[in-house]
Amino acid sequence: MPASPSPAVQPADGRPIVELRRYTLRPGERDTLIGLFDREFVETQEAVGIDVIGQFRDEDDPDRFVWLRSFPDMRSRAGSLTAFYLEGEAWKAHGPAASATMLDSSDVLLLRPSALGAGFRPKEGRPPVGSGTLPSSRVMVTLYFLNAPAGDAFLRFFDAQVSPLMAEMGAAPIATLVTEHAENTFPRLPVREGENVFAWFAAFENADRLREHQERLARSPEWTVKTLPRLTDFLSAPAEQWRLAPTARSLLR
Template identity: 50%
Template structure:
């Protein structure tokens, strides 16, 4: 895709968490990276990042972006009706227990950090490299994001998050538009705020978590007043062809 297309394709994102049958994650990743990346991007989607969950060996997590909601409907219709999915869907679906854990998101503010973090995708079969660690933190909200929520995030979370070493690349809130491709369910009526952070390795991520706990920022009453439950944090290792990897990584 051109740089212009990449920029536009980050206006709407899906955060997709798949629960897989035990021992089938590597099978799905190999199939996905060989057969499903380019065919989706050829019809207007952007495969932003693909990950192994470090805390759940049977979870595959990925981010898919679109220019807007209309482009999402067009791209999904073209891909899921197209030859790549039709030829491989039974093999892919056989690895999955559940693929309906999906949040539809839009950027909160700019997304320059995320766009700058995207790297050229390695070819199929590229030699393994050190790809870093990412976290996605998802906080359930009592109501859709508003100015008060943004203020609380800016005052209580963001300065502490980056102040103790987090490379915060993007922040999203729930996309309010209804799901316009109902063949693929999403978690509607579950407003969230979510953000993506990059670390050079797991040790750096764990140091950040320790310092963040010591700060107590996530327990401040001004922040917790907006939440309907406990945050979820996904700790993620990029797959070989993920466009999100450690900064300055060099492919073999």
């Protein structure tokens, strides 16, 4: 019988690997990093096989920058990151300036879609380099820290109870992701380990629509009395929500 593949080289199953990255920056340096990122680090990553999904300002912390990228699988992740960080000219030229804006870049979740078709849908039409018009849209990330890997019971509960209610309240999930437990194939960039995370994303026309959703949800007995207590049974820690404002060149908006 052939040996099973190691976690780092699991066969692709059609679900991409997604990194959700949140950086803590030096005070006042966020716009510096965003300008550098949008100008120098989008097309240069895509040239080595990395999909840059979106980049954002955290609306609740002026010194936080959040971004998403994806890879076909863990093996290609290793090759693409090697090509960008160790061999690529863009990072050699501009990496030191980017790193100088950061206090911490290790808050990284390694994820994959919770099911086929549950990831981000491909989009076209990224604004060109030099674009300065900020979209009015907002993206909200909700993180559920589960007391076990996201199994059938939790996924059925989310699909049957949480997702329809969120859609009714104006926050239909656009993607749902779960922790990828495979070995980190590029250890130069650490990722958070030992957690079971379920992350879901919603998009809003503007900040007012996001705020209206949160207010409606807080007033909803269906959520506060019926659904939330059942959700809590699956959790090992309180949920987190990040309210994100897309940068001028973010594809996800």
